[in-house]
Amino acid sequence: MENVLIVGAGPVGLMLACELGLAGLRPIVLEKRPEPSELPRANGLGGQIIDFLDHRGLLERFSAGSPFAGRAPGFPFGSVPLRFADDMPLRLLMIQQPRMEALLAERAAELGAEIRRGYEVRSLAQDPDGVTIDGTLRARYVVGCDGGRSPVRDLAGIGFPGTTDDEVLRLGHFAADVGIFESLEVDGLEPGWNRTPRGRLLLTSLQQGVLVAGVREKGEPLDGPVTLEDFRAAVRRVAGRDLPLGAPIWLSSTVSQARLAERYRAGRVFLAGDAAHLFPAGGSALNVGMTDAANLGWKLAAVLAGRAPDGLLDTYESERRPVAERALMQTRAQAVLDRVEGEDGAALRRLLTEVFAFEQPARHLAGLLHDSGVRYGQADHPLVGRFAPDLRLADGRRLAELMRAGRPVLLDLRGDTTPDGALTEAGGRTDAARTGDRADAAQDGGWIQVVRARADDPPADALLIRPDGYVAWAGAEGIEDAAGRLTASPA
Ligand SMILES: Cc1cc2nc3c(=O)[nH]c(=O)nc-3n(C[C@H](O)[C@H](O)[C@H](O)COP(=O)(O)OP(=O)(O)OC[C@H]3O[C@@H](n4cnc5c(N)ncnc54)[C@H](O)[C@@H]3O)c2cc1C
Structure with a gap:
């Protein structure tokens, strides 16, 4: 019998594989895709996960070639600009998700984890000693890191209540003559998000030579893949004209959801990452998901090594669910701030722009984006239950x-x-x-x-x-x- 089977080789499953490998276990990651995904999803990481990567000596690998890694000078909070002072906690690291996954897979393999690609999990059964996957694979514990549609969550009978947005976002990457953070030069359109009476249009670049265009408008999730003609028609509806976007590299569509799993654990099955929570605005999903993996990894290893009772595993949910609840709260607020239209929306955003210019609101929101502001447990000492500050010791070690x-x-x-x-x-x-x-x-x-x-x-x-x-x-x-x-x- 295996110790731990991880379902899903996304960033969260791979992070968990690294943690278990570091603890001396040999986890197996089951991934349905035969090849790593090249789909451009996250453009970066923000928050506490960056400090954790530093703890694991991975920050240099992740930062190499990054167009930005360091203290966040600001953040577009639901399209309301936030400016941060140097001593505010949020850090950002720009890195494309496929590269992040490649680095994590490389590290997991170095630490002895096995990634079985082209394996789709279809069934799961539990008994007091372990979990059986597809009638053949057995493990003491299974962790579903299998994304927002999580078959593991469904097979474990865990509900996923929440809401689905009534807007659809089409995203495209196009080969174009643009530098990083630049955009097309089109009269009346700014780099970043533009509002029109029919929706919103994003024009930016996060890689040399690649224009990122996004169109957000009312609509249902699309049935099939996005075609260039469909993308251009959406641009025409929202911008009122055609744009010289260049040759398409990727086209995709997504509809935001705000959901939180009813439980993070059902017996010997756990959920982490998007399988446990979906946030309706950007910037928090990987931070929360990958730190879920950091929390669960050492606890599974301690229980499997006989250092801790099984009950330690219940602290995974009691510590991590409040973090996701707070992230859900702030991303729901961001989504509505971004979406509310007309003069009412403009007034709300203008008022909050004024409020966010004060130090205390900006500091509070930096903390909320960094680690949701959640403390694990209560104790007299203010550091207990918090991520340790990066002390520098007298002998030079950090x-x-x-x-x-x-x-x-x-x-x-x-x-x-x-x-x-x-x-x-x-x-x-x-x-x-x-x-x-x-x-x-x-x-x-x-x-x-x-x-x-x-x-x-x-x-x-x-x-x-x-x-x-x-x-x-x-x-x-x-x-x-x-x-x-x-x-x-x-x-
Ligand atoms: C357009 C877009 C932009 C985004 N930008 C950001 C951003 O800037 N910052 C941020 O933090 N987040 C961002 N996100 C969200 C981020 O991409 C996700 O939160 C992240 O991918 C979740 O990681 P995960 O490992 O939990 O799940 P996934 O990355 O979804 O990985 C799940 C894996 O499980 C596999 N799987 C599923 N079912 C099975 C099965 N039955 N058997 C075996 N394997 C299975 C899948 O193939 C997949 O590889 C963005 C998302 C989108 C769509």
């Missing part, structure tokens, strides 16, 4: 660098000079830890890395950081109970 191995880190900042080491699963220090031999400590089962260091202005005497980067505990007393604190089931 906290992010300590997280590469995907193991918990107990960061002892009391300034002791005892070397770094590891804790045994019972919480005691290993011999190797005492002698500071890190390689031995890892081999003899020490899971928690103990790092003793000094830092300027430390936020606590000690911090216990989970593999997904969240602070599990902060303080001074009771360091020895660290392992127990990480893996306890919720009360």
